[in-house]
Structure formats: C-alpha cells, structure tokens
Amino acid sequence: MIKIGQLDVCLEHREIRCNGVALRIGSRAFDILEVLIRAQGALVSKDEIMAAVWPRAVVDENNLQVHVAALRKALASDRDLIRTVSGRGYRLVLPDRLPVRSPAALSVDMGLPRPAMPVCAPVLIGRDASIDDVVDALDATNLVTLAGAGGIGKTSIAVQVAKRIDTRFADGAVFVPFATVSDSRFAVDALANALGIAAPAGRLTMDDVMAVLTGRHMLLVLDNCEHVIEAAAQIAAAITSANETLCVLTTSREALRIPGETVYRVQPLDVPKEGGAAEEILRASAVRLFVDRARAADPRFVLDERALTVIGLICRRLDGIPLAVELAAARAAVLGVEVLAEHLDDQFRILSGGIRTALPRHQTLKAMLDWSYRLLDDRERVLLRWLGIFMNGFSFDAAYHVIAGRGFTRADVLNALSGLVAKSLVQRESEDACTRYRLLEITRVYALQQLEDHGERKAAALAHANYFRAGLSRLPAPHSGSEQAAWFMACRHELGNLRTALDWAFSPDGDRGVGIALAAVAVPCLLDLSLVDECCERARIALNAMSAPAVAPVSTANRLSLLAAYGAALFYTQGPVQAVDEVWGEVLSLAVAASDAEYELRAVWGLWSAHQYRGETREALKLARRFGALARMSARFELRLTAQRTEAIALFYAGDLRAARARLEQMLPAYAYADERWGIPGFPIEDGIVARTTLARVLWAEADAGEALRVARCALQAALDYGRDVVLCHVLVEGLVPIALMSGAFDLAREGIALLRARATLGGFVVWLACCDGYDEYLRSVVDPNPARAPAFRAALDAVRETGYLTPWTMLLAQYARLLSECGRREEARAALEEAMHQSEGTGGRRLKVELGRVQADISA
Numbered sequence: 001m002i003k004i005g006q007l008d009v010c011l012e013h014r015e016i017r018c019n020g021v022a023l024r025i026g027s028r029a030f031d032i033l034e035v036l037i038r039a040q041g042a043l044v045s046k047d048e049i050m051a052a053v054w055p056r057a058v059v060d061e062n063n064l065q066v067h068v069a070a071l072r073k074a075l076a077s078d079r080d081l082i083r084t085v086s087g088r089g090y091r092l093v094l095p096d097r098l099p100v101r102s103p104a105a106l107s108v109d110m111g112l113p114r115p116a117m118p119v120c121a122p123v124l125i126g127r128d129a130s131i132d133d134v135v136d137a138l139d140a141t142n143l144v145t146l147a148g149a150g151g152i153g154k155t156s157i158a159v160q161v162a163k164r165i166d167t168r169f170a171d172g173a174v175f176v177p178f179a180t181v182s183d184s185r186f187a188v189d190a191l192a193n194a195l196g197i198a199a200p201a202g203r204l205t206m207d208d209v210m211a212v213l214t215g216r217h218m219l220l221v222l223d224n225c226e227h228v229i230e231a232a233a234q235i236a237a238a239i240t241s242a243n244e245t246l247c248v249l250t251t252s253r254e255a256l257r258i259p260g261e262t263v264y265r266v267q268p269l270d271v272p273k274e275g276g277a278a279e280e281i282l283r284a285s286a287v288r289l290f291v292d293r294a295r296a297a298d299p300r301f302v303l304d305e306r307a308l309t310v311i312g313l314i315c316r317r318l319d320g321i322p323l324a325v326e327l328a329a330a331r332a333a334v335l336g337v338e339v340l341a342e343h344l345d346d347q348f349r350i351l352s353g354g355i356r357t358a359l360p361r362h363q364t365l366k367a368m369l370d371w372s373y374r375l376l377d378d379r380e381r382v383l384l385r386w387l388g389i390f391m392n393g394f395s396f397d398a399a400y401h402v403i404a405g406r407g408f409t410r411a412d413v414l415n416a417l418s419g420l421v422a423k424s425l426v427q428r429e430s431e432d433a434c435t436r437y438r439l440l441e442i443t444r445v446y447a448l449q450q451l452e453d454h455g456e457r458k459a460a461a462l463a464h465a466n467y468f469r470a471g472l473s474r475l476p477a478p479h480s481g482s483e484q485a486a487w488f489m490a491c492r493h494e495l496g497n498l499r500t501a502l503d504w505a506f507s508p509d510g511d512r513g514v515g516i517a518l519a520a521v522a523v524p525c526l527l528d529l530s531l532v533d534e535c536c537e538r539a540r541i542a543l544n545a546m547s548a549p550a551v552a553p554v555s556t557a558n559r560l561s562l563l564a565a566y567g568a569a570l571f572y573t574q575g576p577v578q579a580v581d582e583v584w585g586e587v588l589s590l591a592v593a594a595s596d597a598e599y600e601l602r603a604v605w606g607l608w609s610a611h612q613y614r615g616e617t618r619e620a621l622k623l624a625r626r627f628g629a630l631a632r633m634s635a636r637f638e639l640r641l642t643a644q645r646t647e648a649i650a651l652f653y654a655g656d657l658r659a660a661r662a663r664l665e666q667m668l669p670a671y672a673y674a675d676e677r678w679g680i681p682g683f684p685i686e687d688g689i690v691a692r693t694t695l696a697r698v699l700w701a702e703a704d705a706g707e708a709l710r711v712a713r714c715a716l717q718a719a720l721d722y723g724r725d726v727v728l729c730h731v732l733v734e735g736l737v738p739i740a741l742m743s744g745a746f747d748l749a750r751e752g753i754a755l756l757r758a759r760a761t762l763g764g765f766v767v768w769l770a771c772c773d774g775y776d777e778y779l780r781s782v783v784d785p786n787p788a789r790a791p792a793f794r795a796a797l798d799a800v801r802e803t804g805y806l807t808p809w810t811m812l813l814a815q816y817a818r819l820l821s822e823c824g825r826r827e828e829a830r831a832a833l834e835e836a837m838h839q840s841e842g843t844g845g846r847r848l849k850v851e852l853g854r855v856q857a858d859i860s861a
Contacts, residue, residue, distance in 0.1 A: 004037075004078070004081060005076075005077070005078025005081055006019065006075075006078060007075060007078070009033065009037065010215075014030055014245045016033075026067065027244055028054075028063075029068075029074075032068065032071065034170075035048075035052050035053065036049075036082070037092060039091070041091060041092060041093065043085055043088060043089055044091065045089040046089045047089075049089065049090070054139065068082060068090065080093075081093045124156055124157065125285055125288050125289040126288065126289065127160070127285075130264075130266065131157060131161055134146065134157060134158075134161045134264055135161055135164060135165060137264060138219075138247055141260060142240050142246065142247040142248065142260070143261050143262065144248075144249050144250070144261075144262045144263075144264060145225075145249075145252055145255050145256055145261055145264065146249070146251045146252070147251075147252055147253065147254060147255050147263050147264070147266065148253065148266035149253065149321065149424040149425065149440060149443070150253060150369065151321050152266050152267075152268060152323070153266060154251035154266050155223050156322075158221050158249055158251050159221070161249060162219060162221050162249065165219065166219060169217050169218050169219050169247070170217040171217050172219070173220075174218060174219070175221045175223065176194040176220060176222045177190065177223050178222060178223060178225055178227070179223065181228055184227075184231035187228045187231035187235060188204050188205065188231070188235065189204060191209055195212065197209065206234070210238060210239070210242055213239065213242070213246060214243060216243070216246060217245040218245075218246055218247070219247045219249060220239060220248050220249070221248075221249045221250075222248060222249070223250075224251060224252070225251065225252035225256065226252045226253040226375060226423065227371075227375055229252065229254065229256065232250065233256040233257065236258060237259070240260060253372065253375075253423045253424045255422065268286070268320030268322075268440075269285040269315075269320040269322060269325065270284045270320060271315045271319070271320045272286075272287060272312040274313075274316070281308045281309065281312040285320075286315035286320040286322075286325050287308070287312055289322060289329070290311050290314070290315060290328065290329045291311070292329075293333075294330075295333075297330050297333035297334075298334075310341050311332075311337055313341060314328055314337065314340065314341055314344060317344055319441050321442060324365060324442055327365065328340060328344075345445075372423065373446070375423070376419070376420075376423070376425075377416075377419070379412060379415070379416045380416045380423075381450075382416075383399070383403060383408070383416040383420065384425060384426075384439075384443075385447050385450045385451045385454060385456065386399075386402060386447075386451065386456070386460050387399060387447060388444050388446075388447025388451050388460075389402065389451065389457075389461055389463075390439070390464070390497055391444075391499065392438065392495070393437060393493070394437055394438070395437075396413070396414070396417065396435070396437070398467060398497075399437070400413045401463070402463045402467050405463055417437070421437070425439070425443055426438070436493070461501070461510070462514065464497070464501055464504075465501040465504060465505050465514050465515070465518050468494060468497055468501050468518065468522070469501075469514065471494075472521035472525070473521050491529055495525075495529065498518075498522045501518055501522075502515060502519060502522060505518055505519075512545045512548060513551050513552055515545065516542050516545055516551065516558060517558060519538060519539065519541075519542035519562060520558035520562055521561070523535055523538050523539045523561070523562060523566075524561060524565045526565075526569075527568055527569055527726075528724070530724050530725035530726040530763040531763060531764065532568075532569045532572040532573055532764050532765060533569075533765075533766075535566075535568075535569040536566060536572075536573045539563075539566035539569060540566065542562050543562055543563070543566060546559070556590060556594050560590055560591060560594075563586055563587045563590070564587050564599060564606070566583055567584045567606050570583060571606070571610060572763075572764075572767055573765070573766050575613075575766075575804040575805045576609070576610040576612075577803075577804050580606070581607060584603050584606035584610065585603075587602065587603040587606065588600060588603035597630070601627065601630050601631065601634075601639065604623055604627045604630060605627055605642075605646065607623050608620055608623035608627060608646060608650070611623060612649065612653060613804075613806065613807055614806060615653075615806040617653050618654070620653070620654075621647075621650040621654055623650075624643075627642075627643050627646055627647075628640075628644070628646070631643035638687070641688075642687050644664075644666060644691075645664070645667060645687045645690060645691045645694070648661075648667070649690075649694050651663065653807070657698055657701055657702060660698055661695070661698050664691050664695045665695075668688065668691055668692070668695070685726070685727060685730065686722055686724065688718070689715055689718045689727055689731060690730060692714060692718065692735075693712065693715045693730065693731045693734055693736075694735075696711040696712035696735045696739055697739065700739050705739075708743070709740065709743055709748070712735045712736040712739050713736065715731045716731050716732070716735075716752075719731045725759045725763045725765075726763065728755075729756060729759050729765055732753075732756040732759075733756060733768050733808070736752045737775050740752060741811075742811065749779055753772055756771075756772050766803070767803045767805045768805075770796075770799045770805070771800060771805065773796040773800075774796045774799070774808060774812045775808070775812075776796070777793040777797075777812075777816075778793075778811075778812055778815045780793075781793060781816070781818070782815070785823060787823035787825070790816075790820060790823065790825070793816050793819060794816065796812075797809070797813060797816060800812065813835060813836040814833065816832050817829045817830075817832035817836060820832060
C-alpha cells in the first residue's frame with residue numbers, strides 16, 4: 001500500500017481506500033494517479049500524462065482537468081498534494097521514497113507468469129489500420145472480439161495488438177490458446193494454465209480463477225474461441241463484468257454475443273483490380289504479402305511485370321485470405337507463379353505445406369475448412385454444401401429455392417444461413433439496397449467437394465439451373481428506363497450463376513433440355529450486357545442441341561428467343577454476312593407462322609440492320625419503312641421511336657439528309673435524358689443516343705463540323721453514362737471517330753479509337769475491331785503520310801471489307817487514295833479513288849461526294 005494523505009493506494013489491485021473503506025474512481029483517474037505516483041514526485045507534463053492515459057486517441061485538455069478534479073475530490077482535505085505547475089503539468093507531493101514495483105516484479109510476486117505470445121511475423125502486411133482500430137476499440141471498451149473467416153489473420157492481429165499495449169497494464173497481457181482445448185469443459189483449465197494457476201484438470205471453477213484475477217490490471221487474449229464458444233462467452237462475461245481493470249480480446253469465427261462486446265470484423269487483404277498496371281498491382285496488400293513470403297522462401301524469386309500480373313490473378317482467386325496467400329507464395333517459390341496459376345483450381349492439393357510450427361489446421365487449406373465444417377450443425381452443413389453451387393453470390397430467395405427440395409423450410413434456411421454468416425463461412429454483401437451473400441472462393445471449392453462426396457452435386461446443379469430459368473422467365477420485359485435498370489442489374493448480378501448453370505446443362509452430365517430452356521432466357525441477357533461473342537457461342541450450342549434425339553421438341557417461343565439473340569450477336573462478331581440474313585429470315589418465318597408480332601418486328605429490324613451496314617441502301621430503306629408500318633400497329637410508344645430512328649439512318653445513308661434530319665428532330669424531343677431511356681430487349685441499341693449519333697453525321701454532311709463534333713461528344717457522354725458497350729461502340733464507330741477524323745480533331749479521334757478498341761475487345765465486337773484498324777491507319781496517314789504505311793492501310797481496308805460492314809469503307813478508301821497521291825503514286829491513287837466513287841454510288845455513300853471531289857482535285861493538282 002502507498003499512503004497519500006488519508007488514502008491508501010494499492011497499484012497491484014488498482015484499489016483506493018480511505019480509513020479502510022474502498023473508494024470508487026474512474027479507470028482514467030486511477031491511470032493518472034498511477035502516472036503521478038511512478039514519477040516519484042517529479043513534474044509530469046500534460047502531454048506526457050495524456051500520452052500515457054489516452055495513447056491512441058486525441059482528447060481535449062478538459063478531459064485531463066476533469067479527472068484530476070476527481071482525484072482531488074477523493075483526496076478531500078489533502079487535495080493540495082496534487083500540485084498544478086501552471087502551463088506545464090502536475091506533480092504529486094510524496095514521501096522521499098515509495099515502494100513502487102514494476103509490472104514484471106508484480107507478475108513474479110503474484111505468481112502469475114506472463115506467457116510468451118505466439119510467434120508471428122514481426123510486421124503484418126496490410127494490417128496497420130486494423131491494429132489501430134482494435135487498439136482504439138480497447139480504449140473505449142474492455143471486451144473486443146476479432147471475428148472473421150479461418151486463415152484471415154485474427155490471431156496475428158490480436159498478438160500485435162497485445163504487444164503494442166501490454167505495457168499499459170500493470171500485470172501485462174496473457175495469451176490463452178483455446179485451440180488446444182478439445183472439450184469446452186476444460187476451457188477454464190486453459191485459462192488457469194495461462195495464468196500460472198496449478199490445479200488438477202477439471203477441478204477449477206471460474207470463481208476460483210476470478211478470486212486470483214480480482215483487482216488485477218491485465219489484458220487477456222482468448223484465442224480461437226469458435227469451438228468452445230459457449231464456454232468462452234461465459235469466461236469473457238465473468239472477467240469483464242467483475243472488474244473494469246481487466247480487458248479481454250478474443251478471436252473467433254463468430255461473435256460471443258454477450259453484453260458489452262464490440263465485434264471487429266477482420267476483412268481480407270486488398271487485391272488488385274483486373275487489368276491494373278504493375279505499380280497498382282504491387283500496392284495491393286495481398287500481393288505485397290505474397291511477394292514477401294515468396295522471397296523469404298527463395299531470395300532469388302523473380303518479380304517482373306508478367307509475374308506481377310499472374311500474382312495479382314492468384315490473389316484475386318484466393319480472395320486476399322492471408323493464409324491462402326502465404327501457402328500460395330510458398331508453392332510459387334518452388335513451382336513458379338505460372339505453374340501455380342495453372343493448377344490453382346486444385347487449391348486444396350496444391351496449397352499445403354504451411355509453417356511447421358503453425359496449428360495443424362493452418363498448414364493446409366483443407367484442414368482449416370475441415371475444422372470449421374465439423375463445428376456446424378447438420379442443417380448448416382447441408383446448406384453450406386449446396387451453396388457451393390452458386391457462383392459470385394446469391395440472394396436469400398435463390399438459396400431457399402435451390403435447397404427447398406431437401407425439405408428445408410424458409411425458417412430452416414434463415415436459421416442455417418444466419419449461422420453460416422455468424423461463423424464467417426458466408427459473407428453478407430449489400431449493393432443497391434439489395435442484400436446478397438457469397439462464399440469466399442476457397443470455401444466454395446470446399447463446399448463443392450463436399451457436395452460431390454455426398455453424391456448431391458447433380459441434384460444441386462439441376463435445382464440451381466431451374467431456379468434461374470424460372471427466375472428470368474418471371475422478370476417482366478423492360479420498356480421504361482427504370483425497368484431496364486432493374487433488368488440490367490439482375491442480369492449483371494447473376495452472370496456468374498447463369499454461366500455456371502449453362503456450363504453444367506450442356507456438359508456430359510448435364511440436362512440439355514433444361515439447358516435449352518435456360519439459354520432461351522439467359523442468352524438475351526448476354527446480348528444486353530454487350531457480351532456478343534459469348535452470346536453468339538452459347539446460342540449456337542443451344543440451337544445445335546435442339547437436334548439431339550434425346551431432347552424433347554422445343555417450343556416456338558424458346559426457338560425464337562435463341563435465334564433472335566444469335567442473329568443479333570452474329571452481326572457483331574462476323575458482320576452483316578449472308579448467315580445473318582438466313583437467321584433473321586428463319587425468325588421472320590417462325591414469327592409470322594406463330595402470329596408473334598414482337599419477333600416479326602425483331603426479324604425485320606435485324607434484316608434492315610444487315611442490309612443497311614452492308615451498304616444496300618435501297619433495300620434497307622424498304623425494310624425501315626416496313627418496320628415503321630409494323631411499329632405503328634403496336635400500342636408501344638418506344639417502338640414508334642425506334643421506327644423513326646431506323647428510317648432516319650436509312651435516309652441518311654441513302655443521301656436524303658433533309659428527310660433524315662426531319663425524322664431525328666421529330667423523335668429526339670421525346671427523350672428526357674436525365675430521367676428515362678427507352679430500348680427494347682433484343683434490340684441492343686438505345687434509340688435516343690444512337691439518334692444523336694446519326695444527327696451528328698447529318699450535321700457534318702451539311703458542313704456544320706463544329707456542331708457535329710459537339711453533338712457527337714454529347715452522344716459519347718450519354719453512352720458512357722448508359723453503360724452498355726454495344727451502344728458506346730456504335731457511337732464511336734459511326735459518329736465520333738469518323739467525324740473527328742474528317743474534321744481534323746486528331747487528338748479526339750485518337751482517344752476515341754483507343755476507347756473503341758478497348759471496349760470492342762472486351763465485348764468481342766470483331767467487326768468494330770476491324771474498323772479500329774482502319775481508323776488507326778487513316779489517322780497515321782494524316783499525321784505522317786509515309787509511303788511505307790500504304791501496305792498496312794490496304795490490309796486494314798481489306799479486313800474491313802471482309803466483314804461486310806461497309807459504312808466506313810468509302811471514307812477510309814478515299815483517305816487511302818490521298819495517301820497514295822501524297823506519296824507520288826498517282827495512278828494507284830486514281831484507281832483507289834475510282835473504287836471509292838463506285839462504292840459510294842452503290843452503297844449510299846453519296847453523302848461523301850464533296851469529300852471525294854476534294855480528294856480528286858488533290859490528286860489532279
């Protein structure tokens with residue numbers, strides 16, 4: 001005891017008595033008193049006191065003054081023993097020498113050894129913010145739980161937190177490893193062992209332990225609580241409720257769910273975005289951890305740009321889970337990153353061999369997940385297995401309908417899913433006010449293996465495919481902007497699930513009948529998402545499967561849906577070739593026979609598009625007017641807008657600029673760009689944006705280049721906001737890029753070509769990629785008319801012509817002729833110009849006759 005006036009102070013027990021009666025003061029006030037006592041009467045500055053008492057927080061000086069006032073109140077008539085040194089700090093008037101013992105001495109005196117913390121990396125990569133957050137949380141409360149998936153680094157963070165703040169506690173920090181406890185009955189024994197209390201196993205009670213802990217000032221780290229969660233919760237509650245000088249930090253895959261608990265969810269490490277530059281990849285904490293561990297295993301580990309790209313891919317596949325990343329890095333040091341990436345699908349076999357001193361379940365991914373799986377109840381195990389069938393997340397409704405055949409009620413699914421989320425095996429995510437769930441990739445792979453081992457995978461895959469077939473069939477066809485947004489969001493959310501279901505349905509073990517029905521509703525989604533290459537291929541697979549003998553007759557509705565999507569996608573991947581006409585011809589015949597007005601419209605529109613962009617302007621104008629007649633028979637306003645836009649394009653390419661402009665000016669006021677957009681499923685074009693693109697071309701043809709560029713820029717911004725690559729590419733290839741090139745806005749043209757190439761590559765727009773090459777050569781020939789570029793320009797021209805997409809061909813050929821002329825190859829230039837003039841007459845290129853006349857004059861000069 002330390003005598004201060006009438007008070008007796010015990011630092012060991014953090015206790016103050018006055019005439020034998022215990023006084024209660026706040027923990028911060030006691031911390032201030034302890035700092036002043038340990039100073040042995042020396043002056044302690046305000047900054048030093050605040051740094052010791054509030055080490056991780058910024059507090060106002062008033063807080064310090066309030067707690068000093070509380071101490072003086074406790075001292076009563078001896079209040080002047082705490083002296084204020086104006087502008088500097090405080091000092092406590094004490095006898096010359098006080099028996100103040102160090103924390104280490106206290107541990108020895110009390111018989112409470114301070115066990116060593118587990119050996120962890122000296123520096124945790126990517127965890128500085130987490131450590132700071134947990135330290136701050138322990139400043140505010142005396143019970144914090146680190147919760148998260150297995151292998152996410154909860155123990156490592158807890159150890160680093162304990163090491164940082166153990167000096168704040170007179171009795172230090174004690175690590176309690178519950179991982180070694182196989183039965184919750186012995187959890188108290190594990191706590192007693194960590195505290196150095198000797199007693200026969202199973203004989204100690206929590207009351208016995210609390211008798212030793214009472215009055216101590218200590219941090220207890222209760223590690224790996226998930227398998228003894230009830231016992232751990234009781235222990236933590238007993239400790240934190242008995243004495244505010246005791247703090248508890250727990251690690252668990254689920255929260256303790258007791259009063260006063262603050263739960264800190266440990267997140268995966270950052271992973272790089274796909275397609276990032278090398279410096280961006282290296283900034284991701286998961287990548288830095290990978291590189292650090294790989295170089296620790298092999299100092300010669302090569303890190304070049306290609307290796308960084310592959311490492312980024314590996315870290316994304318592993319969801320940034322530190323244990324998985326460390327195991328992968330150890331393997332990469334031996335096998336190389338390329339081999340590791342190629343075999344990553346077999347994660348549980350290849351990602352093993354962790355640190356030998358680690359817990360056995362932390363030496364392989366499978367052992368870690370086996371541990372978690374065994375802790376689940378029966379319904380949670382079944383649900384986890386079946387959730388493995390989902391790719392990239394799922395809704396509660398999806399989970400329920402897929403597993404309903406197993407006898408689960410909605411309440412059963414709700415309870416089991418809640419348990420899996422609480423145990424960090426399922427992640428809850430919210431986006432656009434929509435709650436979704438997902439399994440981390442390593443958990444999903446494990447769940448699928450369990451599904452296979454239990455012989456349930458085919459049943460789960462069938463239920464999964466049927467759910468999405470039925471779900472997409474129930475979605476109303478979108479007409480207004482808000483309906484389109486909902487449709488687009490649903491397609492985007494479920495893209496991974498649709499791909500997974502289609503892959504299974506058309507696999508040898510799948511069900512092609514279900515696959516065809518699913519493809520009929522899923523393939524148009526791929527078209528709406530501008531994934532034309534994938535749309536084309538999956539439609540082809542489904543159409544071919546219809547002829548299989550074992551497949552039941554397919555409904556006309558499903559056949560029409562697949563053929564229409566296939567025809568639209570084929571246009572963008574192969575161009576307006578004869579095969580496109582044949583597909584749309586079949587759609588038209590089926591639609592007329594079935595009296596299906598919607599698909600008749602789609603077929604006429606598809607045929608118009610093929611003829612129009614092949615340069616067959618007269619036939620295209622006839623089809624545009626036929627489409628208009630059919631649209632006027634419909635009650636749908638947006639179809640009439642589409643008809644006006646379609647006829648305007650046909651008139652423009654036919655050279656009737658006045659009529660084209662009249663149609664555009666008639667329809668464009670109907671669009672309120674800030675609020676709504678109209679489009680039709682199966683027509684992968686937004687009428688208002690495309691109409692503005694055509695208006696820009698009309699303006700340029702009318703020699704108003706400045707206004708044409710302005711309108712083209714507006715159309716580009718609208719397309720970027722709209723977010724559909726098929727619309728964006730159309731604006732670029734038909735509007736902004738050619739107008740910029742012909743107007744001399746070469747910087748804008750260069751930017752447009754780069755954007756067009758990037759988006760066309762992403763969506764598989766083969767036709768527009770060919771146009772990119774032609775536009776690139778046009779730009780080069782203007783900026784640097786080098787004769788050596790002529791063969792490349794001619795090759796690009798031929799590639800465009802091979803696609804059959806001839807709308808930009810005349811302008812490209814005219815510029816090619818100019819290049820030949822500027823290089824002194826006059827005869828070749830005249831031949832190319834003659835070819836361009838012939839093309840313009842046959843394909844509606846008469847709108848370029850002024851430009852062609854200028855080229856002819858240049859060549860003749």
